[in-house]
Amino acid sequence: MINYFHSELFCLLRNKALYIISGICLFLVTAAAFVLYYSQKSVPQFPYGYTGFYYSNVLSSGIGIILIGFMFGLFLTGRKMDIAGQAISFGIPRKTVFWSKFILSLAGFVLLCSISILLLLVLGENLLNHQDYTVKMLLIAFINMLPIILAGFTMGFVLNILRVKETYNLLTLIIIFGLSGQLVQMLFHYIPGLKQLYRYFPSGLLDENLTDYINQTVSFNSPAWMIGILLTVGCLVIGQQIFTKKDL
């Protein structure tokens, strides 16, 4: 497994798109902070130059973060799956291919997210007003987001490695992680027993997390973790089962 892992790392580190996407993400985080900072300086009584607004914009970008994760998954899957076929014909087990690609692309994605959060905190805390929003609140909100983002990343990765068309893959992610809560809310709005069901769907959980942060009532959300872990494990188990039996 270690040889395959090394070869995938060799490939990932030479992928220009990795650097371009990472650069764009970090640029957006930086640019947003500076726009707020200079607006606050130049516009009298500018209402948004505080950390709460800056951070809440990132917290509201759950689906955007998942789509960046989707692209990270694509670096090692996508069209390169024909090359994975070469590895399989050399006797490398399919499980090794599946897990190496997953671990490596997840590691890259986690690294980018960690750098982005660090940058966000450094810029926010040094450039903007604090009001009543604390770093602790932000970190709790991020912890609540984490399992849902992980589930989204995993689902995107699995669909990619199973060679589901990128358009369908994107649509699935947008529906599940961007719209599922609203759709369920609309569907079950008039059924009293199921009225609150939307809160347990990925997009509902992300929305609730954002609202709680804005209202400064954010606390550890265990349903988010249960649903996130359930989705992640489910995707991985089903994905690996299909991948190890699939013609490539």
Next chain:
Amino acid sequence: MNEIIIRTNQLSKKFKEEAVISALDFSVAQGEICALIGKNGAGKSTLFKLLSGRFFPSAGTLQLFGQSGKQLEQARKRMSFMIESPQFFAHFTAQQNLEYFRIQRGIPAKHRVEEVLKIVDLADQKKKKFKNYSLGMKQRLGLALALLSNPDCLVLDEPVNGLDAQGINKIRTLLKKLNQENHITILISSHILAELQLLATRFVFMDQGAIVGNLTQTEFKQKVRKQINLRIDDPSKAAQLLERGLPDIEYRVFPDGWISIQNHLEDSGSINQLLTQNGLVIYEMRIEGSNLEEYFLDLVEVNEA
């Protein structure tokens, strides 16, 4: 008897309900250059993908180097496959692509990349990106990859596709050398049958997912060798005359008035003269024989009829 490197037993592959490979029994022995010949859609590439582990069989079993089941993964480490067009990272140079596979295959010798690039004459193009390679160069890089891990068995699907005459010649020489000097077993398919005729030691013919013919180079030469065929008014008298005039002659007389002479092809003029001077009437006389392509087409025609 040489070790059997590849053996399939009633191997079948279906896509939905369509059978692409049907109950295939097939084997390749160590040291052979086995040519797999078939039209497009005959099932050659599917068979290669089954051998490579990229496809799973619908029925039947497969053995590589005597191993089966879970042990196939280990056996495949002694093989190299080049199936359809070579797949590489487009934005990587040839050297980077091979380096990626060298790491993946756990080959410690870094100079191996350079070695195989030299073998396929790409050493001076190693810094060029794969996307800028011509079709022929891509094929050669595919071959370099196939040789990277010093395999005991090469499985090559259309390896000379896109190569010019000189390139084809070089690949043929290389494959022969690998077979004779390094004892590498080769299973190869190509639509250039003249090339296979020059290279292979055995021919396996496929049609509609089944094997319709299987013969060694010697058997093939025997079957398709050139001969003089003549239709004559009195075959028995002709036979006597031929035996008297050419004592070592090899011939066969057929009941419909045809005689076929297997040797003395260069003496067709003298044979004509001998028979006509003795009052025999020759209705037809021609030198016939077939090459691999004609033999294959005949075989397929019979199979489809």
